Amino acid sequence: xxxxxxxxxxxxxxxxxxxxxxxxxxxxxxxxxxxxxxxxxxxxxxxxxxxxxxxxxxxxxxxxxxxxxxxxxxxxxxxxxxxxxxxxxxxxxxxxxxxxxxxxxxxxxxxxxxxxxxxxxxxxxxxxxxxxxxxxxxxxxxxxxxxxxxxxxxxxxxxxxxxxxxxxxxxxxxxxxxxxxxxxxxxxxxxxxxxx
Amino acid sequence: xxxxxxxxxxxxxxxxxxxxxxxxxxxxxxxxxxxxxxxxxxxxxxxxxxxxxxxxxxxxxxxxxxxxxxxxxxxxxxxxxxxxxxxxxxxxxxxxxxxxxxxxxxxxxxxxxxxxxxxxxxxxxxxxxxxxxxxxxxxxxxxxxxxxxxxxxxxxxxxxxxxxxxxxxxxxxxxxxxxxxxxxxxxxxxxxxxxxxxxxxxxxxxxxxxxxxxxxxxxxxxxxxxxxxxxxxxxxxxxxxxxxxxxxxxxxxxxxxxxxxxxxxxxxxxxxxxxxxxxxxxxxxxxxxxxxxxxxxxxxxxxxxxxxxxxxxxxxxxxxxxxxxxxxxxxxxxxxxxxxxxxxxxxxxxxxxxxxxxxxxxxxxxxxxxxxxxxxxxxxxxxxxxxxxxxxxxxxxxxxxxxxxxxxxxxxxxxxxxxxxxxxxxxxxxxxxxxxxxxxxxxxxxxxxxxxxxxxxxxxxxxxxxxxx
Numbered sequence: 001x002x003x004x005x006x007x008x009x010x011x012x013x014x015x016x017x018x019x020x021x022x023x024x025x026x027x028x029x030x031x032x033x034x035x036x037x038x039x040x041x042x043x044x045x046x047x048x049x050x051x052x053x054x055x056x057x058x059x060x061x062x063x064x065x066x067x068x069x070x071x072x073x074x075x076x077x078x079x080x081x082x083x084x085x086x087x088x089x090x091x092x093x094x095x096x097x098x099x100x101x102x103x104x105x106x107x108x109x110x111x112x113x114x115x116x117x118x119x120x121x122x123x124x125x126x127x128x129x130x131x132x133x134x135x136x137x138x139x140x141x142x143x144x145x146x147x148x149x150x151x152x153x154x155x156x157x158x159x160x161x162x163x164x165x166x167x168x169x170x171x172x173x174x175x176x177x178x179x180x181x182x183x184x185x186x187x188x189x190x191x192x193x194x195x196x
Numbered sequence: 197x198x199x200x201x202x203x204x205x206x207x208x209x210x211x212x213x214x215x216x217x218x219x220x221x222x223x224x225x226x227x228x229x230x231x232x233x234x235x236x237x238x239x240x241x242x243x244x245x246x247x248x249x250x251x252x253x254x255x256x257x258x259x260x261x262x263x264x265x266x267x268x269x270x271x272x273x274x275x276x277x278x279x280x281x282x283x284x285x286x287x288x289x290x291x292x293x294x295x296x297x298x299x300x301x302x303x304x305x306x307x308x309x310x311x312x313x314x315x316x317x318x319x320x321x322x323x324x325x326x327x328x329x330x331x332x333x334x335x336x337x338x339x340x341x342x343x344x345x346x347x348x349x350x351x352x353x354x355x356x357x358x359x360x361x362x363x364x365x366x367x368x369x370x371x372x373x374x375x376x377x378x379x380x381x382x383x384x385x386x387x388x389x390x391x392x393x394x395x396x397x398x399x400x401x402x403x404x405x406x407x408x409x410x411x412x413x414x415x416x417x418x419x420x421x422x423x424x425x426x427x428x429x430x431x432x433x434x435x436x437x438x439x440x441x442x443x444x445x446x447x448x449x450x451x452x453x454x455x456x457x458x459x460x461x462x463x464x465x466x467x468x469x470x471x472x473x474x475x476x477x478x479x480x481x482x483x484x485x486x487x488x489x490x491x492x493x494x495x496x497x498x499x500x501x502x503x504x505x506x507x508x509x510x511x512x513x514x515x516x517x518x519x520x521x522x523x524x525x526x527x528x529x530x531x532x533x534x535x536x537x538x539x540x541x542x543x544x545x546x547x548x549x550x551x552x553x554x555x556x557x558x559x560x561x562x563x564x565x566x567x568x569x570x571x572x573x574x575x576x577x578x579x580x581x582x583x584x585x586x587x588x589x590x591x592x593x594x595x596x597x598x599x600x601x602x603x604x605x606x607x608x609x610x611x612x613x614x615x616x617x618x619x620x621x622x623x624x625x626x627x628x629x630x631x632x633x634x635x636x637x638x639x640x641x642x643x644x645x646x647x648x649x650x651x652x653x654x655x656x657x658x659x660x661x662x663x664x665x
Contacts, residue, residue, distance in 0.1 A: 022628040033234035077325040079341035105341030191450040196251035
């Protein structure tokens, strides 16, 4: 995972609630066995059917910060939703509330997700609609979003933040505790099911 | 030990706890399927890692598999490649796989309980959000993404912060013709698709206790549709009876030891939950969705709502968009909504009890000539059991199609899909735009409503059918 510290980019305002992962990437794109190249699937139905969909508007063509309404990333556990957003060029998603599994997947894969109160989300929408060309800065090291000269604090859980800032591989971190896992395994009751 | 059921199971699996870091949690069972695993196995290979506990890992093929001509190679080459990739990965890493054609093949959340591998007090994960199904046994079971699949394959653990707990207390008795599915659909509409976000739900109360294991699995299955990663029900005699004698259930002294432990898996009387919700089962009636998320539902006796009646602006816009997509007018009685396709199946309602309920209503009747009905058992074992009871004949005589096991039209990764503009009544779990096929429109229903709808051609409650013809 690449370290994340400060990201500066154009905001795409997505004024929708309940953007489920089936909308972020439909199941038909999930048949692939690779981990990259999912950008064509991102919001594919909305991009194809709605001429005024935010990502069809030229001023947001280079957007890398997506700002959405409540309950973004609900539904299926497909991490492909995170990969599709990243492959398309997004580095940050901001919304008042996220689906639990999506948020987890994003933070594991290196996509910064920020829970912001709806009033902050509305400010970002208004900024992006009035001044789409003006980038917004998301500073994870300083825990603040800088937009049109004002800075708004945000918080991400400290452990995920540290991992993102350092670009650390989760599995390698856990492997440091292999001995504890082995000890734990010795205490597991024998009645537990085994498939061997 | 005081605490809730979820806390007890979590605490008994903590491998490492340190201040300012998430817990390291041991995973007792890792279920794997073809869609969310290939990139995880690639990751292992790239890093030169092994699967730590192949003996605690079980794979099956379910999302992509066709439900017709299952003895022939899969026609869709991309699907076939994904299935072949799972087979190669399982062979390379020594993982037990129930492949197409195998007697134990089926939807991952149907086969775990069926084999008796899903047991109370376990931690169970799978790269699938409906892993919450297994919580019906008092297991802590939740969906994970592919990065976490790789983490569990490599380490048999996950990192995480203990979730908050929510008690959903359901009192009263379900009226006739009203099922576990109606109960969970009504709950999701009540608390919303984000209502359970950050929580593990524990379903409690007389209405839950009187459910069969199949009904409990339906309820826990859709916890994720209320935003909760996991839903749980404390194990009781119903649970033990379901498990006893299953292939992977303990036997002899180990069974007695297991049951004694399982009896301790109850929330303590003084345990406190972070949130509590109440529902009265006796007030419920058949429930359907009208919109494009599972929280957009209403009793079947109601009308399509007017978006202007929603106080929250986000909800209002969402309802407007949903009605446009669903091609519905406010004020239309839901009973007047005609459907083209009826789907009975999925990890929500693809178990034997679900098929019996649908078959009982179809016996001696014909489905409407305007309707196509697919009945897809959740596993090959369910298929065989249904055929032994003659349910396949009931479905075929009524004019329905009888298929082989898989996820099928729940998400249309195989050829079982809606065409653009087609409308379904579906016993599955998600009515998202395009979920069952591009441009398809989905109404979530119970198996009983599905069967009644197939007969009448419009959304219908079983009561509308009257006595069998």
